[in-house]
Amino acid sequence: MENIKKLIEENKLDLSTLVVFTRAENRIHRKEYQTIKESGLTPAQFGVLEVLYNKGDLKIYEIMEKILTTSGNITVVIKNLEKDGLIKRNADPQDKRSCILSITDKGKELIESILPKHIDNIKNIFEVLSDEEKIVLKNILKKFKNL
Template sequence: MKNYNEKEMRNLKLLVTLSRCNSSVNSRIYPKIKEEGLTETQFSVLNLLYHKGKFNIKEIIEKTFSSGGTMTVVVNNLLKEGYIKKERSEIDKRQVLISITSKGLNLLNYILGTHVENLKNTFDVLTDTEKLILTELLKKLGKGKEDEED
């Protein structure tokens, strides 16, 4: 078995702590969404369309940090359930835009009250200052060393 130095051990412990935290937070935030038969990605797409309007599939992939293959399945399932619709862009007929339907709006309105309460219950263990600091630290970690040098 390899002996790790102190820095390597801190990195390993941070990874385990971050993974456990993510799992714990998700289990408290997403139950209502799963109860309504949505995946986290489906919810992310509906939430994006609800708050920001129409997007093409490429933009949805970028904004939800999903892969193309996954997003095709997600969009097809949401279309099948009648939560979203596709339509040609008025400006560029080559482009297909995806938007939320009234059925999707109704579902999201139903879910969001509980979701917001779950967020409050989960994140209110932190002060506002701690939330700001943690947000900045997670952004820094997410960007990585390469982006830091730019």
């Protein structure tokens, strides 16, 4: 018990930094997801539509890399987006076992109706920081990419 108290005390700054970081991340995501949820999409559905809209046709694994979601979840997300006519599957000419996903006109219309409000929401979230602070924060956070 005494060793744990000592360990906590010795690492107080690291532990409190993690708590502050996690609380900030949770608040940012809650605020970010407001505009997504208002559109009737889940954050994962929005992520798939947004990446297909901005990057063009992609394979499922490429989408997973870009939106940082799990394979179990992405399959259901893609199936639902396809069922709603927002994306379509095309056979991959180089690999018959895989498919390439593309956004439909209906999907483009939906994402184009959401993005302006979503981008404005992101802008509002980060208004608490100056441009200089945003750059510093990005540079600090990039230090964690190789963990």
